[in-house]
Amino acid sequence: MKNTILFFFILLLNNAFSQSCNDFLLVHKNGVRYPWKYDIQSKSAIFFAGKNSRVNIICNEGKDYTISFIVSSQIMEHINIKVTDATGKVYFSTGIDEELVKTIKQKKEFLLSLENQALKIKTGKKKIELEANINNVKLEISKYESELEQKRYKPNTSFEFTPASTMELIVNVSATDKCVGKGCVGILVSNKPSEKQSF
Amino acid sequence: MKKIVNLFIGISIIITWSCNSSNQTQTIDQNDTIADTIAQANEEVFYQVPSPDEFISLLKESKAPFKANIVSPISDYVLPLKQKMNLGVYAADMAYLATYGKFQETVRYFGKIKSMADNLGLSNAIEKSAMERIEKNITNLDSLTTITNNSFYNIMEQLKQNSDESTVASIYIGGWIESMYIALQLVNKFEQNNPIIQRIAAQKLALNNLILMLKSQKNINNELLSWLNSIQSLYEIFNSIETKTEEVNTSTANNKVIIGSKTTYLINKETYEKIKNIIENYRNEIIKQ
Incomplete structure (x- = not known):
């Protein structure tokens, strides 16, 4: 009996939320200005903790494309977006960059080992070299950390590109498990005829 | 407890009804488990x-010349699937006529699409003022294509929004086949490197x-x-075409990310003719009464 109640409750929520997200792109769609035009492959959906969506779109050779991501403010921090081709090559990503996190961790470990070495050496040329290295690694870490912060708190919200040939692009959107509540994510695709590259 | 269940059923029915503006009914498979529902909700894949x-x-961009009398003549269809598929056919025809600046003909196809949309219960989809705006902008190509496309x-x-997936798919099949038919009619002579081919x-x-x-x-x-089986067999032919790929590293040329x-x-004449014949057959099947 409890399961039946839960089922109807899920159905109820699904209906109510999916309806509200259908209109999510309406305002933004009307904001697409000439020579750009709205592309019918745009999509919006409801997102909550743990949800993943994959939207496969076709981009034609001879057109320039912009994919803009519009996310409800309440879930923005917990949404990861990745645009890849069919082979998995990443062209655009937002959210936590796992590679960058790994690099920072490695650099911090390296810094620690350099600092330990520096403690053992009191003076001399080796000491000066080590201190210079430590400063360089610290600078690198600080650069990567600010990059990470930038991605986390001020992510790019659009991706403009020209496909070399007609190709399939896969837009992956996922909400992390830390996501509290629900919100909408809109993928607004617009295109325009590609400008000629030569005479 | 029974009262609570009834209350939820009642609210669900009201919300389902109020959220769908068309008269569709949604059936719930009794065998669906709650776990299935949750799993489906967590992982979605959309093919656009x-x-x-x-x-x-793009055909016009490829310098394909306009050819008259290749669009499907306007007719009335009785069978629902035919109505939907031909709405897609007329949308492709309207796009072709509008792209090549055939104003009067575009308006005629627009009128037909509007009446077909009305028959599908989508009278709100096309604004009442759209026809008026088209007539006002009849000589402005950009406005005409914008209004008709939108x-x-x-x-x-x-x-x-109405989750009418089968109608969406039927319109896409009709539209895709008609646009391929138009493209094939615009090819004068087979040449592998012809941009239209x-x-x-x-x-x-x-x-x-x-x-x-x-x-x-x-x-x-x-x-x-x-139709799925038919287009799958067509896909097999497309899939047999070999390709030559030149790597283009993600690059920025003239401030553009390529x-x-x-x-x-590397399409050969035999495969091209095979595709052409199949598309023509499918198109004739769709537009016949």
């Missing part, structure tokens, strides 16, 4: 297909998404299933 006007506009997009979006071969990707879109439908009817690789389709 470009609108017919996207492909048609009207078609509104129809498709309203259908998607290269564009036709590249439509394999859109066809694949169309097939996957159909396959992802939960309750596909027998008529659509038959992505992907340059693909040339």
Whole structure:
């Protein structure tokens, strides 16, 4: 009996939320200005903790494309977006960059080992070299950390590109498990005829 | 407890009814478990297909000349599937006529699409003022294509909002086949490097998404299933075309990010003729009464 109640409750929520997200792109769609035009492959959906969506779109050779991501403010921090081709090559990503996190961790470990070495050496040329290295690694870490912060708190919200040939692009959107509540994510695709590259 | 269940059922019915503006009914499979529902809700895959006007506009960009009398004559269809597929056919025809600046003809096809949308219960999809705006902008090509394209997009979006997946798929099949038919009619002579032929071969990707879109439908009817089988066999032919790929590193040229690789389709005349014949047969099947 409890399961039946839960089922109807899920159905109820699904209906109510999916309806509200259908209109999510309406305002933004009307904001697409000439020579750009709205592309019918745009999509919006409801997102909550743990949800993943994959939207496969076709981009034609001879057109320039912009994919803009519009996310409800309440879930923005917990949404990861990745645009890849069919082979998995990443062209655009937002959210936590796992590679960058790994690099920072490695650099911090390296810094620690350099600092330990520096403690053992009191003076001399080796000491000066080590201190210079430590400063360089610290600078690198600080650069990567600010990059990470930038991605986390001020992510790019659009991706403009020209496909070399007609190709399939896969837009992956996922909400992390830390996501509290629900919100909408809109993928607004617009295109325009590609400008000629030569005479 | 029974009262609570009844209350939830009642509220669900009211919300389901109020959220769907068309008169569709949604059936719930009794065997669906709650776990299935949650799993499905957590993982979604959508296959999108470009609108017919996207492909048609590229034909003009490829310097394809306009040919008269290749669009489907306007007719009335009785069978629901025919009505839907031919709405897609007329959308492609309208895009072709609008792209090439055939103003009066475009208005005629627009009028037909509007009445077909009304018959599908989508009278709100095309604004009442649209026809008036078209007549005012009849000599402005950009305005004409914008109004006609947006009207078609509104129809498709309203259908998607109503979760009328089978109608969406039927319109896409009709629109895709008609736009391919138009492209094939604009080719004067087979040459592998003809830009229109290269564009036709590249439509394999859109066809694949169309097939996957159909396959992802939960309750596909027998008529659509038959079309799915037909376009799948067509895809096999497209898939047999070998390609030559030149790597283009993600680069910035003239402030533009170029992505992907340059693909040339090594299509031969035999395969081209096979595709042409099949498309013509499918198109004739769709437009016949």
